Amino acid sequence: MTQESLIYELEFDFFFKDLKYFGREKIKGDFKAPIKLDSKVDKINKILVDNKEADFKYENGELTINKDGKEIYIEFENKVSEISLMGIYKSITKDGYIITTQMEPTGARSFIPCFDVPSAKGVFKVNVTVDDPSLDVIFNTDAIEQRVENGRKIFKFRETPKMSTYLLYLGIGKFERISEEYNGKVLSVIAEPGKSKYGRFALDILKELLDQYEKYYEIKYPLNKLDLISINQFAAGAMENWGAITFRESLLLKTENTSFNMEKTIAKVISHELAHQWFGDLVTMKWWDDLWLNESFATFMGDKMVSMIKPDWKVDEEFINESLFSSMELDSLTTTHPISVKVNNPDEIAEIFDSISYGKGGSILRMIEDYMGKEEFRKGIVNYLKKYSYSNAEAQDLWNSLQEVSGKKISEIMKNWISKGGHPVVEITKIPDGLKLTQSRFTYLNKEDDYIWKIPLKVSKGRTQLEFMFEEKKMISLMDFYIVDPNVRGYYRVSYEDDSLDRFLNKKKPSYQEGIWLAKVLDDYYAFTLAKRIDIERFIDIMNRISKLNNYVIIMRLLDIHGDLLSVTDDSYLQEIVLPYTESILSQVEGGNDKNLKVLKERVATRLAQLSKDYRKYLLGKKLESLEPEYRLPYFVAIAKEGKYEELMDIIRKHTDEQDTVRAIQALTTIEEPKIFLNYLDEIKERKDLRANLIYAIMGATRNPKFRTDIWDWIDRNYEWLREIYSGSGYMSFMVESLISYSGIGNNQRVNDFLSKINRSEVKRGVDNGLEWLKIHENLVEEFKKIHN
Numbered sequence: 001m002t003q004e005s006l007i008y009e010l011e012f013d014f015f016f017k018d019l020k021y022f023g024r025e026k027i028k029g030d031f032k033a034p035i036k037l038d039s040k041v042d043k044i045n046k047i048l049v050d051n052k053e054a055d056f057k058y059e060n061g062e063l064t065i066n067k068d069g070k071e072i073y074i075e076f077e078n079k080v081s082e083i084s085l086m087g088i089y090k091s092i093t094k095d096g097y098i099i100t101t102q103m104e105p106t107g108a109r110s111f112i113p114c115f116d117v118p119s120a121k122g123v124f125k126v127n128v129t130v131d132d133p134s135l136d137v138i139f140n141t142d143a144i145e146q147r148v149e150n151g152r153k154i155f156k157f158r159e160t161p162k163m164s165t166y167l168l169y170l171g172i173g174k175f176e177r178i179s180e181e182y183n184g185k186v187l188s189v190i191a192e193p194g195k196s197k198y199g200r201f202a203l204d205i206l207k208e209l210l211d212q213y214e215k216y217y218e219i220k221y222p223l224n225k226l227d228l229i230s231i232n233q234f235a236a237g238a239m240e241n242w243g244a245i246t247f248r249e250s251l252l253l254k255t256e257n258t259s260f261n262m263e264k265t266i267a268k269v270i271s272h273e274l275a276h277q278w279f280g281d282l283v284t285m286k287w288w289d290d291l292w293l294n295e296s297f298a299t300f301m302g303d304k305m306v307s308m309i310k311p312d313w314k315v316d317e318e319f320i321n322e323s324l325f326s327s328m329e330l331d332s333l334t335t336t337h338p339i340s341v342k343v344n345n346p347d348e349i350a351e352i353f354d355s356i357s358y359g360k361g362g363s364i365l366r367m368i369e370d371y372m373g374k375e376e377f378r379k380g381i382v383n384y385l386k387k388y389s390y391s392n393a394e395a396q397d398l399w400n401s402l403q404e405v406s407g408k409k410i411s412e413i414m415k416n417w418i419s420k421g422g423h424p425v426v427e428i429t430k431i432p433d434g435l436k437l438t439q440s441r442f443t444y445l446n447k448e449d450d451y452i453w454k455i456p457l458k459v460s461k462g463r464t465q466l467e468f469m470f471e472e473k474k475m476i477s478l479m480d481f482y483i484v485d486p487n488v489r490g491y492y493r494v495s496y497e498d499d500s501l502d503r504f505l506n507k508k509k510p511s512y513q514e515g516i517w518l519a520k521v522l523d524d525y526y527a528f529t530l531a532k533r534i535d536i537e538r539f540i541d542i543m544n545r546i547s548k549l550n551n552y553v554i555i556m557r558l559l560d561i562h563g564d565l566l567s568v569t570d571d572s573y574l575q576e577i578v579l580p581y582t583e584s585i586l587s588q589v590e591g592g593n594d595k596n597l598k599v600l601k602e603r604v605a606t607r608l609a610q611l612s613k614d615y616r617k618y619l620l621g622k623k624l625e626s627l628e629p630e631y632r633l634p635y636f637v638a639i640a641k642e643g644k645y646e647e648l649m650d651i652i653r654k655h656t657d658e659q660d661t662v663r664a665i666q667a668l669t670t671i672e673e674p675k676i677f678l679n680y681l682d683e684i685k686e687r688k689d690l691r692a693n694l695i696y697a698i699m700g701a702t703r704n705p706k707f708r709t710d711i712w713d714w715i716d717r718n719y720e721w722l723r724e725i726y727s728g729s730g731y732m733s734f735m736v737e738s739l740i741s742y743s744g745i746g747n748n749q750r751v752n753d754f755l756s757k758i759n760r761s762e763v764k765r766g767v768d769n770g771l772e773w774l775k776i777h778e779n780l781v782e783e784f785k786k787i788h789n
């Protein structure tokens with residue numbers, strides 16, 4: 001099969017009420033027998049090759065035709081799924097439902113028979129007929145013709161550019177849109193009727209971002225329309241279908257209840273998906289091994305572009321917390337995987353949509369940009385995109401493109417960061433005539449490994465900055481104490497010699513940037529604690545000293561560390577640290593003027609509502625409507641902790657405001673009565689319109705120490721149901737990981753029973769990571785016990 005010339009001509013007849021459709025499909029190319037198509041549609045009715053009837057075999061998701069030819073013609077029929085969130089499925093709206101699709105990674109084969117691999121790009125010419133003239137149809141391109149004939153409405157869509165099957169989109173139903181023509185393109189936000197007015201914020205952000213991206217890439221957005229579509233039941237956060245990007249409602253629409261944090265998140269998610277319209281859609285990875293390249297780039301670029309249009313939003317600081325720290329955490333497990341990972345079969349794809357592909361990859365690109373210089377890096381990207389437009393490329397092609405413009409040996413430097421799991425720790429020790437630097441792999445379980453990374457190291461002492469490539473096991477420096485990676489652009493941990501670190505921690509007034517650097521120190525030393533390289537008392541001392549600083553990144557990281565520890569142990573010693581800290585930070589962030597403090601306010605108040613009865617009393621003494629959106633989640637948590645569960649369930653049952661629904665679910669996971677919670681979970685489970693939200697409830701519950709016994713029973717009972725909903729997305733794996741990591745503490749027998757019952761192959765990474773976390777968490781519980789002795 002040559003991939004140069006695939007042309008798909010598709011005609012669909014949809015029977016909306018019956019949730020089924022008939023398809024007639026022509027695929028033009030140059031095909032050699034046996035032709036193997038991916039297909040999971042219900043029934044294949046007829047096949048012609050070059051207009052002649054052809055024998056075929058249809059089994060196990062594969063359609064095999066034993067004939068050479070230039071044109072395959074297929075008649076097929078298919079059902080729209082009512083449960084799964086992959087392929088083509090039903091999504092319930094307030095007044096009915098829509099039919100929608102999610103193709104990545106392998107949903108397209110449940111929609112049409114096709115060559116469902118990223119490298120088999122094709123041109124798609126699509127006509128859709130629906131049996132109800134009041135329905136609208138959305139596709140990747142715009143409709144060039146619409147007419148009603150015998151009560152059926154026919155849509156003819158503009159032919160697509162060459163694209164991969166996983167980027168196809170089809171939506172059918174009643175929609176409402178706001179649109180604007182901008183730079184010659186029609187930009188729209190599309191939602192269920194009554195909600196498009198909440199799309200204004202998204203549409204304005206989209207315009208600003210589009211300008212930035214076209215400038216940065218030096219390539220105009222390739223299609224003539226771009227839709228941002230809100231989908232009520234959606235497995236992922238958002239999906240970059242070319243020209244028809246889909247979102248969870250809460251990640252696209254801004255209502256009067258949207259907090260500033262969610263507003264930023266909406267902008268970041270739009271930006272991420274927009275980055276893909278070029279990087280991913282216009283130039284696509286050859287195979288899923290390089291999925292990370294798509295996701296890393298969009299993660300890095302998405303945030304970068306938001307910080308260009310909103311320079312005061314502290315986006316880079318949030319990147320450090322959300323992408324750098326969180327991916328290093330996963331990458332410190334011995335069970336981590338290289339960024340570039342061998343993918344042999346499609347079942348393995350879903351599991352690698354993890355924070356290694358997104359966060360680590362993004363952080364490595366951020367490090368390389370810092371090493372190359374921003375403009376050189378940009379030129380390299382432009383070079384790459386222009387060279388591979390409408391085709392496919394591998395990671396190596398990107399390194400070569402970056403190398404061509406910069407003259408630096410990017411390929412050689414990247415090699416060890418990409419092909420090998422984990423990351424180094426740089427250890428600094430004093431020797432008589434200076435300092436000794438050594439590098440070795442860091443893992444929590446201290447796995448031996450002799451791998452050496454090429455580390456573009458930046459160090460500073462006062463105003464002096466030095467840059468060099470650290471590519472040996474060890475090196476000697478004649479300098480005395482300096483700080484490593486002062487701008488926090490690197491992807492490695494640093495272990496300082498005690499006296500020097502203490503000297504720095506005692507510094508009276510560190511600058512804002514030094515505060516960010518100290519947040520990295522905090523993160524590294526927390527990791528060293530989990531790895532038992534330092535004892536918990538030393539860590540608590542460091543944490544207490546750093547926590548005195550009022551710095552955005554430090555506060556975010558501390559809140560996460562506290563949250564983590566509280567999920568592992570309800571040790572009284574810990575409570576004594578967390579509560580006063582949370583109280584003092586709340587008063588600080590409530591008093592400040594910076595708008596970003598709202599983000600912290602929401603998180604801090606939520607924590608406090610969990611921990612303090614007084615604060616709950618204070619909050620509930622106010623009227624919810626009189627409070628800023630930042631206080632809605634804390635308020636809901638207060639309601640939950642005070643036992644007024646039905647109030648929250650009413651919000652969930654009504655399900656009118658998506659963000660409030662999610663908040664109410666999160667709040668319920670903090671209660672202390674597992675039986676009551678699990679009854680509610682049963683009720684949520686029965687609601688098909690909540691099936692995409694169910695996962696929030698389960699993930700939250702696995703982290704509640706009070707639920708540790710009962711949640712196992714619930715998941716045992718419902719595992720197959722969860723599989724029906726989430727199979728093919730990464731959620732099964734994330735859920736299993738969280739379940740074993742937290743609910744497994746003190747429950748080894750349950751873990752073993754569970755593992756003996758499930759099919760481990762589809763959640764392999766989740767199980768491996770979970771078991772390792774479990775070990776680390778149980779160590780931590782022991783460490784806390786020691787403090788008391």
Ligand SMILES: [Zn+2]
Nearest residue numbers: 272276295298
């Ligand atoms: Zn993405």
